[in-house]
Amino acid sequence: MNRDVNRAVRVAVVGAGEWGKNHVRTFAHLRGATLASVCDLDSAKLEAVRSDYPGVAATARYDDVLRDSSIEGVVIASFASKHFEQARLALAAKKHVLVEKPMTLAPEEAEELVHVADQTGCCLMVGHLLLYHPAVAKMKALVANQEIGDLFYLYSQRLNLGRVRKDENALWSFGPHDVAVAVYLFGDEPEVVTAKGEAFLQQGVVDVVFVTLHFPRRKLAHIHLSWLDPHKTRRTTIVGSKKMVVFDDMEPTDKVRIYDKGVDIKPQAVAYEDYLHVRFGDVLIPHIGSIEPLRLECQHFLDCIRTGARPMSDGRQGLQVIRILAAAQRSLDLDGAPVPVKG
Template identity: 35%
Template sequence: MPGIGLIGYGYWGPNLARAIAEVDAAALSAIADMSPAALERAGRRHPSARLLTDWRDLIADPAIDAVVISTPVSTHFDMALAALRAGKHVLVEKPITDNVFKASLLVEEAARRSLVLMVDHTFIYTGAVRKIKDLITDGSIGDVYCYDATRVNLGLLQKDVSVIWDLAVHDFAILDFLIEARPVAISASAAAFLPNSPETMAHLSIYFDDGAMAHLNVNWMSPVKIRQTLISGRQRMIIYDDMQNSEKIKVYDRGVDLAEGQDDDRERRVSYRMGEMWAPQISTKEALITEIEQFVHSIESAERPPSDGESGLRVVEMLAAATRSAALRGQPMELVDLRRAS
């Protein structure tokens, strides 16, 4: 049973600590945070965990086999690199780092030491997203044409990252998990509506090497919370609404078919398929529990997790491209060029 140490007990850290404690195959051995108040809360909820004010002491503890990092993104690189160099497996909150070069260094370090490097892209461990993956993999949807997502809410405004790094990161991770094709270019338009603030809203377009396209609408200044995604395929279409308590996924047997032949009259060649809708059964297991179980399994078996370091690196490449495009008012950024520059 691996002993796991958690660095950071602020916003997301308590959720990770609870999930670690609930997984029978793992032990929450230590928690580190600079805040005495945070450590006091952690001690009440996890009395068996060692409490530390310096994360370096946690990494140096020989009883710790793996480190989970839940701190601001600007600190991820130094903490993760120190943990890897100390021979610890690492699970780091999304995004893995704040730039491509640092992410690539972590991936190289983990590979060199044969350690698990995993990113907390929680959505790909939800029952809904995994069911969509199954529907795409088994051919039920057909070739994926389009992924169109709206991810908006009021707040939480961040000081250190823009809405692209806070919200679009989820869809980048989901796209990397669902679609075999790879993005080749990204265009983004963004705006900041508050003084001395990062961008609070953005529209992004992602172009894939097989002709598929994704469009993302992310916003911190919406009066309502919306989490809805349309996935259009050659055979069927999916509506994924994460705000629904039941029927989060609805599959529609609908689409457009073109008849064979060379007739120039398109109206005579096009037919619209209006089939039934069904809502497949999905697992209700908490995504964080599944994620921690995957982390432990990967440590024990050396099996590559779905959200491994390389996946995290690809997500950061997309974030960097989108940020650069937004700074240039929507100019498309080629990911190959960005990768070479990094």
């Protein structure tokens, strides 16, 4: 493998749709990258690429990407149902892969991708964008340095009235982000998952889902996902023994608020009413910078290709998220019954 850390890495983007075009734009402008090729089945998408990026090859044949030995990295942002096969072929062709979420639609497929990446020595990274969000990095630091105390529970909401997908339901479309964040913040894997949801718009495709991840030591993460909601909401709240934090991604600048609020337990209190002392302190809005998370994610992919480092959202982390989603799907199918993650 080429370990020259100063070289420009040649990248192809597969799928230039609503999200993939952001990868195209980012890699076209990122220092240290050369956007070599864009692959899409839709001729209108290819025309747009030809017009916006004249030096970039635009093709409908995935084989063109696989056969081009100058391309080191392949970014897969096509339909979820294509991720497994396209990622497997790229890894087998000895290319580094950044595959969008959901990594695959079944744990067995994710396991195979991890296996093929291990065998070929290629980097396998999953587009769990929020792990590269400065606000999530801030929350992780607040948890890790014990500033919020013991992390008791978190809840997140990923809602809007928007794109209704057919390939994947709201759990598989939105869930990877929040599951990845919950696992990252707790630094642990849930033991059991419960999920309730309903398909209102298309038979068999759940539009709204309420997922609960049950972590060891009675820690909880509750996740509400929907594309059938009046409000666009992207919010995560974490509650610790000392402080509480809200990350609201819909806020243009002040995305993180740290609340010095909590309930202190005073075992020495004489009167019972003094035993639990509610504390209302200040609210702090930390400066977290304004770098686009996708840019950080793409930069991380390039750095991992150049140095051989393991990505933060690597294949194993992706597999863990897929196992949790599969347990949640099983719970959904069982009308909310608890399902162990390690089955």
